[in-house]
Amino acid sequence: MIAVFDLDYTLTQRGTWGRFVWRSVRTRPWFWGPLLFETIRDQIEYKAGRRPRGAVKQSMMRWSLMRRTRPDLEKMAGAFADAEIRSGLRPGGRAALAYHRDRGDHILIASAGVDLIVGPIAERLKVDGVVCTQMAWKADRLEDRFASENCYGDAKRAAVTSYLIANNLTGPTVFYTDSRADFALLPIMDQTIVVDPKAKTRADAQNLSLPIQHWAKSEGGFEPAPQMTKS
Secondary structure (H helix, E strand, O other): OOEEEEOOOOEEEOOHHHHHHHHHOOOOOOHHHHHHHHHHHHHHHHHHHOOOOOHHHHHHHHHOOHHHHOHHHHHHHHHHHHHHHHEEOOHHHHHHHHHHHOOOOOEEEEEEEEEHHHHHHHHHHOOOEEEEEEEEEEEEEEEEEEOOOOOOOOOHHHHHHHHHHOOOOOOOOEEOOOHHHHHHHHHHOEEEEOOOOOOOHHHHHHHHHHHEEEOOOOHHOOOOOOOOOOO
């Protein structure tokens, strides 16, 4: 079996990108104003359909991470990942990972997050693979762009499809996510389980007859679906 996990709000209690950006500027108050202004402006334009989602992420990157060297950012990302593994994961997510690991399933994290953050978390979770948004570097500095599409919605489906083909992975698939945007992956997954959804996502999941689980408070929130009892 291939078990595919979204990261933010599925395995983790909170989103990773905004908190990592804040960590990069929290001791540099002269960047707070421009970062806040750009983020709010881009969010408004994104909600109005005038700006792509990835542009919001790029704006935040421009006013925070690009002022640091690659070794500095990788050190910061490693410390951030250590903290997430220590206290930032949903208990049910830990249980789900342990279940699939014990079965010997192939575990893939598929996230819209950037590789700088997602990579170290995935490495510490000892998963088999990652698909996520790729950052672009020139020497030891970030470029003002991404090296891939923002791994969100249809782009995430394409990235997961390419990963499965490139690694010659076949067999039953199960996908765990909290996000309506990830319903774009439904056509390529045998089973999708919705984790701790917000109201609109819950309604859509119920309309699609997708099982819902609650991982935030207890390891007992994870329950293997009946289809998982077979390899």
